[in-house]
Amino acid sequence: MLWEALGAARDLGRVQQIAAVLVRYGFGGLVRRVGMAGALERAGKALHWREPEDLARLEPAARVRRALEELGPTFVKLGQILATRGDLFPPEWIVEFGKLQDAAPALPFEDLRGQLIEDLGEAPEAVFAELDPVPLAAASLAQVHRARLADGTAVVLKVRRPGIRPVIEADLRLLDRLAEIIEKEAPELVRYRPREVIRQFAHSLRRELDFSAEGRHAERIAALFVGSPEIVVPRIHWQWTGERLNVQDFIEGIPGRQAAALPEGFDRRLLARRGADAVLRMMLEAGFFHADPHQGNVFYLPGNRIAFIDFGMVGRLSEARRFEVATLMHGLVGRDAGKVADVLLDWSADSNGDADALRSEIEAFVDDYHGVPLKKLDLGALLADVVAILREHGLALPPDLALMIKAFITLEGMGRQLDPDFDIAGEAAPFLREVLLAHLAPRAIARRGWEALLGGVQMLAGLPQDLGRLLRAARRGKLQLEVDVPALKSFGDQLDRAASRLTMAIVTAALIVGSSIVMTVDRGGGVATLGLLGFIAAMLGGLWVLISVWRGGR
Known part of the structure; x- marks a missing residue:
């Protein structure tokens, strides 16, 4: 039960809030199954299980999305992560998760002043020539204020909401425990890999x-485009940037969501190619990319330049993973079905x-x-279809690849919004060839061979010591062999429950027989009352057995 799993009363209030929201949105059955109802009953709280009428017509995906919105910032962020997992959820769920907006009511500037003084080391007025107390935007984790430095540089202050970290940590603690319980109590939800998703999300x-x-991520991306003035990444002002405050240059341009209304002087085709080139270079050359390049994080600047902001969420691809991605995309573009299948099977080997x-x-x-012209090949849709095939087979992608595919599909959508004839396959082809050639170059092969050889030598060198430790542990009787058979454990649990029911049934029968005998003896002095009490206890025991059998689905 969740009460025992929590083990700490400090989380009980949040458990109550989560359970109440889930019940309100029609997930009372899930609340019961994971034990949250029992926790609330022990705390003296009552739950009403009837589903609200105005939600009865909503699809399950819409209900989940609205419940996440009501549960607050941690759960909104969780929904945004789930929106990248097309390998786990069908399209209608991904669409609903994509509707989650990271917005929140703005805090008065005076509520931020104390924290700003701590982070800046002095009053904000002493650092900034101008500081607008009205925020440009307010999100669940932070809000942004425009300011100007003493030298006239326009900047923005991204200020973390005071006291948000303890709330986030409490929610993450609950989510981790809840995911563990769900995997045990709701086997039909195991295919969604709750513990894996929560670990990825928490990190x-x-x-x-x-x-x-975020500042370090921005500088790493900026270094990649030092020789490319057409790509802009805001400069970080490190003298005032820390864990709770980020001060960076203000980007004044046309947001990506207004791409349909770009004025004269912007070359839409050039912008589409430059955006694609930038993201593909991040993914396939650097292996470090902006994992959330949506329209709110991209700006179009005069001179057909593109600016990227908000590097809080980034993705990483190792050299080996980039080779696998290049092989997959090369197989898709070249219609090499065997190559595509091999890569996907390698990725889902643990499933x-x-x-x-x-x-x-x-x-x-x-x-x-086969036969579709390359320019008409919708590579984003092709990847989405491949992910759907994996989902239908109950297979899941590694988290880094799920982020990459989501970013890639978003990239193609933005490119086609700028240029309907945008050819993402053609733009990606040179990068794919470069990755494949680099991986197969003699120097790269020699390096990997040398690393493998060193690893083998180190393993052989340590073998005598490992054998010695093994033998010493065996002589001391400390050598243990652990065998985990989930099916056997489940069978043992079933036997334990059956034995408990059988014991209670026997005790109930004994009470009935004993009480009947006592009731036949007419000696006065409360003997009849004792028999009546025995019948009442037998009735309660019988009810317990019936309820236990009914709840067990037998």
């Missing part, structure tokens, strides 16, 4: 809470699934695109 959110990390059935379906799918 990403904790990193996003550190605004100095349970029919490899032969997957290979057959992938080959048939890629073959359907």
Whole structure:
């Protein structure tokens, strides 16, 4: 039960809030199954399980989205992460998660002043020549204020909301425990990999809470485009930037969401190519990319320049992973079904699934695109279809690849908004060739071979010591062999429950027989009352057995 799993009363209030919201949106059954109802009953709280009438017509995905919005910033961020997992959720769920907007009511500037003084080391008026107390934007984690330095430089202050970290940490603690319980109590939800998703989410959110990390991400991306003035990344002012405050140059341009209304002087085709080139270079050359390049984080500047902002969420691809991505995309573009199937099977090697059935379906799918001209090939839609095939087979992508595919599909959508004839496959082809050639170059092969050789030598060198430790542990009787058989554990739990029911049934029967005998003895002195009490206890025991059998689904 959740009460025992929590083990700390400090989280009980938040458990109550989460359970109440879930019940209100029609997920009372899930609340019961994971034990939250029992926790609330022990705390003296009552839940009303009837579903509100105005929500009865909503689809489950819309209900979940509205529940996440009501639960607050941690859960809104969780929904945004889930929006990248097309391999776990069908399209209608991804669309709903994509509607989650990271917005929140703005705090009065006076509520931020004390924290700003701590972070700046002096009053804000002593640092900035101008500081607008009215925020440009307010989100769940921070709000942004425009300011001007003493030298006239326009900047923005991204200020973390005071007291937000303890709230986030409490929610993450609850989510981790809840995911563990869901995997045990709701087997049909295991395919969504709740613990894996929560681990990925917690890591990403904790990193996003550190605004100095965002500054380092921005500088790393900026270094990649030092020789490319057409790509702009705002400069970080490190003398005032820290964990709770980020001061960076103000970007004044046309937001990506207004791309349809670009004025004269902007070359839409050139902007589409430059945006694609920038993101592909991040992904396939550097292996470090902006993982949330949506229209609010992209600005179009005079001179057909493009600016990227908000590097709180980034993705990373190792050299080996970039080679796999290049192989996959090269296989899709070249209609090489076998190559595509091999890569996908490698990615989903840790999942349970029919490899032969997957290979057959992938080959048939890629073959359907045979003869389609390269310029008419919608590579984003192609990747989305491949992810859907994985989802249908109950397979999941590694988190880094889920982020990359989401960013890639977003990139193509923005490119086609600027230029309907945008050819993402043609733009990606040179980068794919470069990655493949770099991976297969003699120097790269020699380096990987040398690293493998060193690893093998180190393993052999340590083998005598490892064997010695093993033998010493065996002589001391400390050598243990652990065998985990989930099916056997489940069978043992069933036996334990059956034994408990049988014991209670026997006790109930004994009470009935004993009480009947006592009731037949007419000696006065409360003997009849004792028999009546025995019948009442037997009735309660019988009810417990019936309820236990009914709840067990037998």
